[in-house]
Structures are given as C-alpha cells and as structure tokens.
Amino acid sequence: MERYSVIEMKNPREMLLLKSRPCHWGLCSFCDYISDNDVNVQENIRMNKKVIKRVTGIHRQLEIINSGSCMELPNETLSDIQAIVTEKAIEKLYFEAHYQYKHELEAFRKRFTVPIVFKTGIETFDDDFRNKVLKKGVYFNAPSEVASHFESICLLVGIQGQTKAMIHRDIEILLKNFKYGCINIFQNNSTPIKADKDLIEWFHNTYGALEKLANIEILWHNTDFGVGGNSHEA
Ligand code: SF4
Numbered sequence: 001m002e003r004y005s006v007i008e009m010k011n012p013r014e015m016l017l018l019k020s021r022p023c024h025w026g027l028c029s030f031c032d033y034i035s036d037n038d039v040n041v042q043e044n045i046r047m048n049k050k051v052i053k054r055v056t057g058i059h060r061q062l063e064i065i066n067s068g069s070c071m072e073l074p075n076e077t078l079s080d081i082q083a084i085v086t087e088k089a090i091e092k093l094y095f096e097a098h099y100q101y102k103h104e105l106e107a108f109r110k111r112f113t114v115p116i117v118f119k120t121g122i123e124t125f126d127d128d129f130r131n132k133v134l135k136k137g138v139y140f141n142a143p144s145e146v147a148s149h150f151e152s153i154c155l156l157v158g159i160q161g162q163t164k165a166m167i168h169r170d171i172e173i174l175l176k177n178f179k180y181g182c183i184n185i186f187q188n189n190s191t192p193i194k195a196d197k198d199l200i201e202w203f204h205n206t207y208g209a210l211e212k213l214a215n216i217e218i219l220w221h222n223t224d225f226g227v228g229g230n231s232h233e234a
Pocket residue numbers: 023024025026027028031032033034067068069098121136233234
C-alpha cells in the first residue's frame with residue numbers, strides 16, 4: 001500500500017495516507033477501504049511515524065487522509081504531524097472528517113500552527129440517495145450549512161441509481177458554495193454498490209472540462225492521488 005505521494009499538477013502538495021482507529025461511522029454502503037483501520041494504536045503510531053518522516057515540505061502544503069476522520073488518528077500521530085509542519089515549514093494542512101465531526105473542527109484546528117482546510121464526503125446533495133442508498137449518515141438543511149463548516153467537499157459520481165439530474169445539481173451546488181471540490185468517479189469494489197459505465201461516460205463528456213478549474217480535482221481512477229488502493233475519504 002503506497003502511503004506517500006506528491007501531487008504536482010494542481011494545488012501541489014504532499015499527501016499521506018495514515019492509519020487510524022476504525023471509522024466511527026463505518027456504514028457507508030460504497031466503502032471498503034475501512035479495512036485499513038486498525039484498533040492497534042501503537043502499530044498505527046509506528047506506521048504513521050515512518051510515513052510522516054517522508055515529508056520534505058517541497059510544496060509547503062500537506063494533505064493527510066486516513067480512511068476515516070482526522071479525529072480518529074492517534075494523539076501521538078497528531079503531535080508528529082505538528083512536528084513535521086514546523087521542521088519542514090509547511091504552510092497549510094488539509095485533513096478530512098465525516099460531517100458528524102463538524103463541531104470538533106475548531107478544537108482540532110487549535111492543535112496546529114498553520115491553517116487547515118477540512119474536507120468532507122457529501123457524495124451527493126440528493127438527501128435520499130446520500131442517506132438511503134449510500135448510507136452516508138450526513139444530514140443538513142442546506143449546502144450553506146455544510147459550507148459554514150467545510151471549505152472542501154467530495155462528490156461521488158457514476159453509481160447505478162444515480163441520475164444525470166442529480167449530478168447536474170451536485171456540480172452546480174459545488175461550484176456555487178465551496179472553495180475546493182474533489183469528484184470521485186466510482187469504481188466497482190468489494191461492496192454491492194455498482195458503477196454505471198454509461199453515466200460515467202456521460203459525465204466525462206459533459207463535465208470533463210471541470211478539470212481545467214484550479215479548485216476542482218476529478219479522480220477518474222481511485223489511485224489518482226498516488227496513495228492507497230482505493231479512493232479514501234471521510
Ligand atoms: S466513506 Fe468515510 S465515513 Fe463512510 S465508512 Fe468509509 S471511511 Fe467511514
């Protein structure tokens with residue numbers, strides 16, 4: 001499993017895939033990457049130290065993902081991240097967290113000396129599809145409510161049952177409300193959720209040009225960030 005990469009093209013940054021305790025939610029129907037979670041805290045700390053040591057500070061920006069939420073990383077790992085931030089003069093951090101942690105973001109921010117961009121997996125703004133099909137456990141009244149907590153969101157595109165109308169609306173909301181967006185194109189994995197190849201092709205033809213925007217990343221393949229064997233997000 002590759003746990004370190006450097007993203008050079010857009011918003012250049014180093015990226016780490018660290019290990020944490022099990023995702024507190026753990027129920028998303030499309031997610032099979034929580035198998036990377038581990039209850040062995042000492043082993044997580046040991047592994048994370050090895051990965052964190054690889055940071056060079058080349059782009060002064062560092063993104064940490066962990067197949068769950070940043071609040072689930074070991075305390076000692078968070079201290080190790082702050083230490084590397086200082087040592088390598090990192091100027092900005094990116095972390096991911098499930099929406100249910102929205103009230104813990106500010107306390108988390110205080111642990112670090114540099115600004116943090118928090119990312120959360122919304123997947124779609126269609127409430128039924130998000131919570132009944134994808135079982136995401138993310139509830140809010142309006143996109144502005146999400147944007148008041150998170151600058152960056154992930155959308156999931158290309159699942160059987162998803163419609164073009166849903167995707168049009170999701171993209172519109174993303175562009176209007178959020179500073180950063182990451183669009184994950186779904187690929188079949190070990191869950192019963194299945195990709196819709198025609199929908200993915202339609203998305204590619206209709207929205208592929210979004211990649212030209214500085215603030216939007218599209219992961220056509222789940223290893224496009226260079227870490228992990230699957231798309232990872234909280
Ligand atoms: S998608 Fe994220 S929040 Fe959902 S089960 Fe997987 S790691 Fe947990």
